[in-house]
Amino acid sequence: xxxxxxxxxxxxxxxxxxxxxxxxxxxxxxxxxxxxxxxxxxxxxxxxxxxxxxxxxxxxxxxxxxxxxxxxxxxxxxxxxxxxxxxxxxxxxxxxxxxxxxxxxxxxxxxxxxxxxxxxxxxxxxxxxxxxxxxxxxxxxxxxxxxxxxxxxxxxxxxxxxxxxxxxxxxxxxxxxxxxxxxxxxxxxxxxxxxxxxxxxxxxxxxxxxxxxxxxxxxxxxxxxxxxxxxxxxxxxxxxxxxxxxxxxxxxxxxxxxxxxxxxxxxxxxxxxxxxxxxxxxxxxxxxxxxxxxxxxxxxxxxxxxxxxxxxxxxxxxxxxxxxxxxxxxxxxxxxxxxxxxxxxxxxxxxxxxxxxxxxxxxxxxxxxxxxxxxxxxxxxxxxxxxxxxxxxxxxxxxxxxxxxxxxxxxxxxxxxxxxxxxxxxxxxxxxxxxxxxxxxxxxxxxxxxxxxxxxxxxxxxxxxxxxxxxxxxxxxxxxxxxxxxxxxxxxxxxxxxxxxxxxxxxx
Amino acid sequence: xxxxxxxxxxxxxxxxxxxxxxxxxxxxxxxxxxxxxxxxxxxxxxxxxxxxxxxxxxxxxxxxxxxxxxxxxxxxxxxxxxxxxxxxxxxxxxxxxxxxxxxxxxxxxxxxxxxxxxxxxxxxxxxxxxxxxxxxxxxxxxxxxxxxxxxxxxxxxxxxxxxxxxxxxxxxxxxxxxxxxxxxxxxxxxxxxxxxxxxxxxxxxxxxxxxxxxxxxxxxxxxxxxxxxxxxxxxxxxxxxxxxxxxxxxxxxxxxxxxxxxxxxxxxxxxxxxxxxxxxxxxxxxxxxxxxxxxxxxxxxxxxxxxxxxxxxxxxxxxxxxxxxxxxxxxxxxxxxxxxxxxxxxxxxxxxxxxxxxxxxxxxxxxx
Ligand SMILES: Nc1ncnc2c1ncn2[C@@H]1O[C@H](COP(=O)(O)OP(=O)(O)OP(=O)(O)O)[C@@H](O)[C@H]1O
Ligand SMILES: [Mg+2]
Numbered sequence: 001x002x003x004x005x006x007x008x009x010x011x012x013x014x015x016x017x018x019x020x021x022x023x024x025x026x027x028x029x030x031x032x033x034x035x036x037x038x039x040x041x042x043x044x045x046x047x048x049x050x051x052x053x054x055x056x057x058x059x060x061x062x063x064x065x066x067x068x069x070x071x072x073x074x075x076x077x078x079x080x081x082x083x084x085x086x087x088x089x090x091x092x093x094x095x096x097x098x099x100x101x102x103x104x105x106x107x108x109x110x111x112x113x114x115x116x117x118x119x120x121x122x123x124x125x126x127x128x129x130x131x132x133x134x135x136x137x138x139x140x141x142x143x144x145x146x147x148x149x150x151x152x153x154x155x156x157x158x159x160x161x162x163x164x165x166x167x168x169x170x171x172x173x174x175x176x177x178x179x180x181x182x183x184x185x186x187x188x189x190x191x192x193x194x195x196x197x198x199x200x201x202x203x204x205x206x207x208x209x210x211x212x213x214x215x216x217x218x219x220x221x222x223x224x225x226x227x228x229x230x231x232x233x234x235x236x237x238x239x240x241x242x243x244x245x246x247x248x249x250x251x252x253x254x255x256x257x258x259x260x261x262x263x264x265x266x267x268x269x270x271x272x273x274x275x276x277x278x279x280x281x282x283x284x285x286x287x288x289x290x291x292x293x294x295x296x297x298x299x300x301x302x303x304x305x306x307x308x309x310x311x312x313x314x315x316x317x318x319x320x321x322x323x324x325x326x327x328x329x330x331x332x333x334x335x336x337x338x339x340x341x342x343x344x345x346x347x348x349x350x351x352x353x354x355x356x357x358x359x360x361x362x363x364x365x366x367x368x369x370x371x372x373x374x375x376x377x378x379x380x381x382x383x384x385x386x387x388x389x390x391x392x393x394x395x396x397x398x399x400x401x402x403x404x405x406x407x408x409x410x411x412x413x414x415x416x417x418x419x420x421x422x423x424x425x426x427x428x429x430x431x432x433x434x435x436x437x438x439x440x441x442x443x444x445x446x447x448x449x450x451x452x453x454x455x456x457x458x459x460x461x462x463x464x465x466x467x468x469x470x471x472x473x474x475x476x477x478x479x480x481x482x483x484x485x486x487x488x489x490x491x492x493x494x495x496x497x498x499x500x501x502x503x504x505x506x507x508x
Numbered sequence: 509x510x511x512x513x514x515x516x517x518x519x520x521x522x523x524x525x526x527x528x529x530x531x532x533x534x535x536x537x538x539x540x541x542x543x544x545x546x547x548x549x550x551x552x553x554x555x556x557x558x559x560x561x562x563x564x565x566x567x568x569x570x571x572x573x574x575x576x577x578x579x580x581x582x583x584x585x586x587x588x589x590x591x592x593x594x595x596x597x598x599x600x601x602x603x604x605x606x607x608x609x610x611x612x613x614x615x616x617x618x619x620x621x622x623x624x625x626x627x628x629x630x631x632x633x634x635x636x637x638x639x640x641x642x643x644x645x646x647x648x649x650x651x652x653x654x655x656x657x658x659x660x661x662x663x664x665x666x667x668x669x670x671x672x673x674x675x676x677x678x679x680x681x682x683x684x685x686x687x688x689x690x691x692x693x694x695x696x697x698x699x700x701x702x703x704x705x706x707x708x709x710x711x712x713x714x715x716x717x718x719x720x721x722x723x724x725x726x727x728x729x730x731x732x733x734x735x736x737x738x739x740x741x742x743x744x745x746x747x748x749x750x751x752x753x754x755x756x757x758x759x760x761x762x763x764x765x766x767x768x769x770x771x772x773x774x775x776x777x778x779x780x781x782x783x784x785x786x787x788x789x790x791x792x793x794x795x796x797x798x799x800x801x802x803x804x805x806x807x808x809x810x811x812x813x814x815x816x817x818x819x820x821x822x823x824x825x826x827x828x829x830x831x832x833x834x835x836x837x838x839x840x841x842x843x844x845x846x847x848x849x850x851x852x853x854x855x856x857x858x859x860x861x862x863x864x865x866x867x868x869x870x871x872x873x874x875x876x
Contacts, residue, residue, distance in 0.1 A: 307753055333756025342754070350754040355747050360740065365755040367740050377735045 011060035038214030040411025083155025093140030145176035263313035288474030306331030345432030354406030559831025568713025574823030580801025596658030598798025599665030604775030607635030616691030640771025648760030716784035
């Protein structure tokens with residue numbers, strides 16, 4: 001008989017009208033990497049929150065190392081050797097790595113002594129799992145990939161034997177994801193147990209030993225990874241065949257909708273974030289921007305959306321330079337009015353107000369729309385009608401327009417933003433990481449919608465760290481490196497290898 | 509409850525059971541202190557309640573105080589929805605009083621009431637708004653923290669008024685630091701006078717038309733904050749500035765406007781006091797109304813219904829407390845402030861003290 005690190009039996013959890021988990025049972029073998037996959041809102045995060053003591057299950061039982069336990073809060077979870085890497089990191093930016101890790105586990109009255117011990121322990125962990133984190137670096141100055149490793153360190157430092165990671169790769173570049181997987185493998189070798197939630201089937205196939213598939217709050221399959229393939233998993237997850245390829249007919253693009261000339265952006269320290277960009281996006285084409293993240297893609301989107309003022313250059317939209325336009329309203333509002341929609345890369349920080357209900361988020365940025373106001377006041381009816389429309393079209397769950405957006409699952413939040421921006425029927429759609437955190441069924445749907453928009457003669461500028469997504473959707477691909485465009489390839493001729501070279505900064 | 513964990517209590521219980529329990533806890537501690545200084549807590553409570561609500565007169569005074577508190581409560585709440593903590597209601601009301609006084613002293617013998625009073629209201633709003641605008645501008649454009657600047661502006665307002673009243677506005681030949689009495693044209697009619705006009709007899713209290721304005725302001729506030737475009741922008745800026753920028757909302761303009769509205773609302777407290785009751789200005793006419801507004805907004809959770817209820821509580825406390833200190837000389841004004849402090853402590857800072865306990869009760873009931 002295998003030893004189980006975690007056994008969940010008959011776990012149920014209800015939030016109001018939503019049954020987030022229904023009679024969930026799962027056995028997680030010691031020293032294994034166990035994947036959990038499932039559609040957006042299937043209840044994966046909820047289940048892990050229960051295991052980590054953040055929520056209490058309505059019924060069911062949890063066994064840790066064969067012993068039945070009640071986990072009332074996260075301190076108890078930590079004591080039982082369960083650690084969690086949250087999707088939104090819980091770190092103090094102005095502290096060093098070491099200080100962050102010691103925080104809350106200072107050990108002893110005198111800080112200094114505890115710190116010295118902690119440092120030794122930390123360096124040991126660092127070596128054991130090749131985490132490559134500098135204990136004295138300021139957390140705020142680290143990239144997401146490293147911050148995530150600090151979170152892992154923190155959990156290990158507190159003695160975690162079971163490590164839960166909720167969509168860890170959603171925010172990582174492919175290279176960072178690879179490094180993460182090396183770390184996870186090292187953890188497994190040392191006998192630790194890893195629970196990994198992800199939407200990327202490739203990752204599941206690569207690294208997990210077993211997979212649980214969830215749908216609508218229940219477990220619909222527990223399988224050994226060796227016994228299945230991607231298609232089988234997709235099938236289990238969505239309950240139908242999913243096409244991972246995008247059908248897209250050849251199309252001759254029309255006139256340029258967006259034309260950028262010599263666009264540059266220099267930050268306060270004099271670093272060139274954008275360095276003389278020249279490119280076009282024409283009506284009826286999708287231009288993909290590939291690149292290792294942090295090479296100016298985010299800044300480019302923000303400049304084009306009017307959120308950041310460029311240092312020099314021209315942004316011609318339908319032939320007229322937007323930067324010359326005078327307006328009393330902020331640029332972002334002006335551009336949007338002119339038909340430029342923007343799906344921001346960071347949905348939870350920019351694209352949504354989490355404490356607002358869905359129907360208010362449905363109009364964020366479009367709140368000046370004449371059709372939703374009467375005599376200066378919003379028409380609640382119109383807002384709700386619009387939101388219900390979004391819910392129906394994008395299959396947002398649960399279908400409650402009054403629900404606070406922060407309570408939606410990650411993928412469903414993303415759908416709210418997409419629905420809003422696509423509904424605006426823009427001439428130019430700026431879209432960053434459109435399918436981050438979205439399940440494969442929804443990816444298929446979103447990709448179809450984007451192609452539809454393109455076929456309707458709209459111009460789309462797509463930024464994504466997922467090369468596969470760029471390759472599947474784009475008509476033309478621009479590669480960015482160091483704030484410059486290092487090359488352009490027609491999508492037909494592109495492949496991951498040539499793009500990879502360009503992304504590394506090799507000029508064409 | 510661990511910090512950050514969402515409450516498991518139903519919303520109605522959060523909004524009703526918890527505040528009542530907190531209030532009771534505050535009263536319990538007060539009772540204990542009362543007992544310590546040798547008074548009978550039960551008797552004092554009875555005196556307090558009957559002083560505030562036991563007679564028509566008491567109610568009239570209670571509602572008069574409530575009026576000012578509603579306005580300053582709304583003022584704090586407006587700023588709060590934009591993510592700003594406006595501590596400066598006191599100074600803003602103060603300056604508004606200056607605006608009112610200048611208008612009255614200049615025109616109270618020439619302009620008819622129907623022109624003069626609206627002019628005074630505009631002056632109060634304008635002066636209050638201007639005094640709030642400066643910290644708002646400093647916050648929006650210079651990043652100076654509004655809590656610090658508004659506190660400083662309270663002191664500046666106080667010194668300024670002390671100087672102006674002492675040297676320029678003081679009634680000729682008077683020993684007291686007050687202005688001359690305002691002409692009748694500048695008096696806002698008391699409700700008992702209006703009621704007498706239609707043959708209803710009400711006790712003689714300073715409760716005046718400003719009270720009706722306060723209730724109207726609550727309705728307007730509700731519509732503005734939750735149903736208007738501007739309120740939407742205000743709340744977006746308040747909870748997520750990045751999202752506001754993304755949405756094309758002019759953040760600094762919203763901040764400055766929010767502060768102006770906040771200051772203008774505080775100004776009405778001066779109207780209530782000067783034109784509705786004292787009919788002259790003295791150095792201490794605001795008497796903490798701006799500070800109580802902070803507590804009122806906090807307890808009322810920045811919602812007009814909550815604000816009306818908590819303003820009523822503090823109004824009752826003020827009036828009942830005065831009555832009580834007449835009856836019981838050991839119970840001084842300071843004691844009443846102490847009680848107010850306890851209520852703020854329990855309802856504001858320790859808001860969720862009883863949460864886990866009540867949540868436990870609810871859970872057990874559900875399980876059955
Ligand atoms: N605190 C809450 N209150 C109300 N509903 C909630 C709450 N937390 C989660 N839900 C709902 O429970 C369901 C399951 O959510 P959960 O976050 O577990 O999904 P998920 O499988 O992690 O989805 P995703 O892949 O999109 O992250 C969703 O419908 C969500 O809206
Ligand atoms: Mg999730």
